[in-house]
Amino acid sequence: MQHKDLRRASDARWGLLLVAPTIIGLLVLNIWPFIQTIYLSFTNAKRFGGASLIGFNNYVRMFSSSEFWQATWNSIYFCILTVPIGIFLALLLAVALNSKIKGKVVFRAIYFLPMVVAPVAVAMVWNWMFNSDYGIINQILGGAHIYWLTNSHLAIISCAIVSIWSAIGYDAVLLLAGLQNIPKTLYEAADLDGATGVQQFFHITLPMVSPTLFMVMIMRLMSSLKVYDIVYMMISETNPALLNTQTLMYLFYRESFTIGNKGYGSAIAVWTVLLIGIVTVIQFWGQNKWVTYDI
């Protein structure tokens, strides 16, 4: 008996030792800055510290700023624009890539390519295509003069298009892995029972791939809510549509690093975490209704 206990204790010690690098890294690089940020959000910290506590002042200023609420809406709107369409397209693509078409490997590589390209390069190329005076998109539309990047309603949609385009391949590859894990026997059985392709998709493919779909959705939602790089690259500081496109992270970067208002910037970051937290809670709560973990 005693021998077994000792062994278990030693196992536990080994276990701790093995996870230590990750845990320490997480504590030092993530958890501690997380606590620091919450602390900073209650201070008037400037560029080089010198912070003193100012209670909820940053939050009061934040919640009474129309720019902040606009940015919150922009982030949520960006999510609404990118997540459903992006995942739907990624799923279609994954199903297509999973079928017996020629040159499957080539297609997979092509669709995955945007993920490998630096976001800066992606934004630059799209900027040129969207250019209202000299861009190829307006040329194709017969010399139309659509302000893709500077119209206050269109600009965020343009950013969403680029975001969907760059993420679709990555999502599709993840979903493809999920699709390939579905046992072939299920389809064979369905065939024997006379199920059509569409029926097979809704009754076999979709439920079977739902865990992967759920994971992709969580990841996509989070990255959409904290989108920053695409907007930063595509919408310049003097763009007329700036107010209707700047997201929470854009505002956070500007406050924290350009203006040097670390305290206020931190408050924006804390709010964004809360927002993502709420959305994620809803998703986990909703997963019981549609995600199937067992056959």
Add this chain to the structure above:
Amino acid sequence: MGRKIKFLSILLILGALLLTSTGCNSSSDTSSGGSGNLTFAIWDTFQRDGMQEIVDLYHESHPDVNIEVQVTNWNEYWTKLEAGITSHTAPDIFWMHTTYILEYADAGILANVGDLFNPDDFSETALACAKGTNGEYYGVPKDKDTIGLIYNKELFDEAGVPYPDANWTWTELSNYSEQIYQKTGKYGFLAYNDAQIGYYPFVYQAGGYIINEEGGGFTDPATEKAIKYYVGLQDNDWCPDQNYFAQNSPGSTFFSGEGAMFLDGSWNLKNDLTDNEPMIGKWDVSVLPKCPDPPKGDGRATVSNSLTYATTADNPNLDQVKDFLEFLGTEEAQRIQGTTGTAIPAYKGLENTWVDWFKQKGYNVNADAFVQMFDYAQAMPNDQSKPSWQTSVTATLSQIYNKDLTYEEGLETMQGLVDDAMVGNS
């Protein structure tokens, strides 16, 4: 129960991943020991060669000191420098800009370098950009610049319009822009929303100001006149609007032959030439037009800014760094900026070394126009509160451009932003 914990821990980790962006911003610079390796950070890739030559010259007399020039682009430069300073891994020598020097100096970050050069050797406007709020020097003056008018000779010839010269006023600027647009179908003067290379020179020409000791100058009648004129230029068919400029820079528009005039800084002259080879010989530089009926002054002005070389007060190799900083302020090192066409040296009397470079290279541009303007150049407006109002002032001006605000409302707001920031900082 277990599921709840698992779920909460996932949330915590996800949150932590997001929040790391503020707290952890490690710099890739490695602080040098006593080994004689120093790092020298700059933000302008076009000045890399010039800086390298200065470093090489220093290396000749100090073979044991190796200095590495590192270029980071403007936006990331400040994020990186700030992170480096906070974590005590800042580059040993770095460029400082007027916008930030007061904030950095007043926070006690920068080393006092007043004993490393003789102020009498340097131009007045350059010295103004090297001081902290307390009047002490926290940077060794590097260069000085002015803003000039660049114009496309071919488009002027095609429209039969005389080239800009010192007699031009805002009236000629507008009228000839109109004529060029009528005759060639190309844009006239490319007036876009920018401060230093935009409305600042116009404000000073009208006799207005951006800030003084008491507060902002945006509601000053002269300032108002200039901003109304400058912003109003976009109402003309011959000037593109902010939709256009959000997607195309004035420079790229000009050098692709789509516009006849734009403002540019002297520090860009070299790469304007080398980057747009097919256009060489087809354009020239003029002094800025003046205000025809200034409420104050004689209508003539441009803005002059200066960069400085600085280091941190807590640099572990301060003596070695200061030795190099002292060298950077010598006539010998300053001259190299001129003889490589990099920038106009801050050192008095070396302006022509820069002008001569363009002549020697056979570029037929009137670089001298930039130097002539020093006679009436105004130093870049500055105040320790500038970083905190600059962004919001630009945003408000954007709203005037978009016609979301009238001139009066917008200027009133800009004035309030500056005044509040100055009170908040003092």
